[in-house]
Amino acid sequence: MEKRPHLDILLCAPRGFCAGVDRAIQIVELALEKYGAPVYVRHAIVHNKYVVDGLKDKGAIFVEELSEIPDTGSPVVFSAHGVPKSVPADARNRNMFFLDATCPLVSKVHVEAQRHYAEGHEIVLIGHAGHPEVVGTMGQLPPGSISLIETVADAMVFQPRDPLNLAFVTQTTLSVDDTREIVAALQSRFPAINGPHKEDICYATTNRQEAIKSVAPEVDAMIVVGSSNSSNSLRLVEVALRAGCKIAMLVDRAAEIDWSRLEGITSLGVSAGASAPEKLVDEVIEAFAQRYDIKVQARVTAVENIAFNIPRELRTIEAAVAR
Numbered sequence: 001m002e003k004r005p006h007l008d009i010l011l012c013a014p015r016g017f018c019a020g021v022d023r024a025i026q027i028v029e030l031a032l033e034k035y036g037a038p039v040y041v042r043h044a045i046v047h048n049k050y051v052v053d054g055l056k057d058k059g060a061i062f063v064e065e066l067s068e069i070p071d072t073g074s075p076v077v078f079s080a081h082g083v084p085k086s087v088p089a090d091a092r093n094r095n096m097f098f099l100d101a102t103c104p105l106v107s108k109v110h111v112e113a114q115r116h117y118a119e120g121h122e123i124v125l126i127g128h129a130g131h132p133e134v135v136g137t138m139g140q141l142p143p144g145s146i147s148l149i150e151t152v153a154d155a156m157v158f159q160p161r162d163p164l165n166l167a168f169v170t171q172t173t174l175s176v177d178d179t180r181e182i183v184a185a186l187q188s189r190f191p192a193i194n195g196p197h198k199e200d201i202c203y204a205t206t207n208r209q210e211a212i213k214s215v216a217p218e219v220d221a222m223i224v225v226g227s228s229n230s231s232n233s234l235r236l237v238e239v240a241l242r243a244g245c246k247i248a249m250l251v252d253r254a255a256e257i258d259w260s261r262l263e264g265i266t267s268l269g270v271s272a273g274a275s276a277p278e279k280l281v282d283e284v285i286e287a288f289a290q291r292y293d294i295k296v297q298a299r300v301t302a303v304e305n306i307a308f309n310i311p312r313e314l315r316t317i318e319a320a321v322a323r
Helices: 019-035 049-058 086-092 102-118 132-138 152-157 176-189 204-217 231-242 278-291 312-322
Strands: 004-015 039-042 058-061 076-078 098-102 122-126 146-149 165-171 221-225 247-251 267-272 293-300
Touching: 004 204, 004 278, 019 039, 019 049, 019 102, 019 152, 019 312, 049 058, 049 122, 086 098, 102 122, 102 132, 102 165, 102 221, 122 132, 122 176, 132 146, 132 312, 152 176, 152 247, 165 176, 176 204, 204 221, 204 231, 204 267, 221 231, 221 278, 231 247, 231 267, 278 293
Parallel strands: 004 267, 004 293, 039 058, 039 076, 076 098, 122 146, 122 165, 221 247, 221 267
Antiparallel strands: none
């Protein structure tokens, strides 16, 4: 029997599901349990194909707009990324029963934006154009109230109406380092700019990036488990490359691993985006175990024990399921 090459695997911790993702998936599952199928979900509940496909199998129907939902009385769930104010308003106009799975940390950014607007500030949102979280945050206020800045270059050419009356908020899933540079550029041009009381980038995004920074310089390659439409997963790949890892790839499943890029490696880092289930991490490690004599060691850089409450309508069924 051919001797398999040795491979040291450093498993980043924290990795995978965050409290907001866990809560959002739970809301769909409990709604299916309580009300039966179908449960409609506006936009992918979280950006992970495996999770979405699993919920489809249980009876969830995913749509992009409320107009795609027939008048059936079935529950509608809004995704973890948050929605513009027009969406719940539209749902109320149609007498829809809806459950809001917006991550509480995204809701915090919405509240901040509304507070700045009420105080008369012109608002800058640091984020990625077209991402549903950005669409949701900009949709909390009248059109034109928020200017989107994606890069340092954007920050350097931005022309506010009143440089002394500015405030900024950020998308929760950005690169911590990129955002710091953009904020520094804004602050250098507009020293009076108001920022959030507490950083908007969520604890889970920050913790997963810090874990990658700890591991990436020590390994020949890094695998991040996550879907290509997941902002926080894409950022983890970028962080790994920036931290000195020569090879970093994003894979949805073990079947997507490009083995040709990994020839000759003796060490590997593994992490997962905040919307990727641990089962897929196990699947990736098992794929390496088929080809290598592996030694797995966890690298713990933070411990997370945050949990968010689910909507009141689902708490009785949650208690029953827990029993």
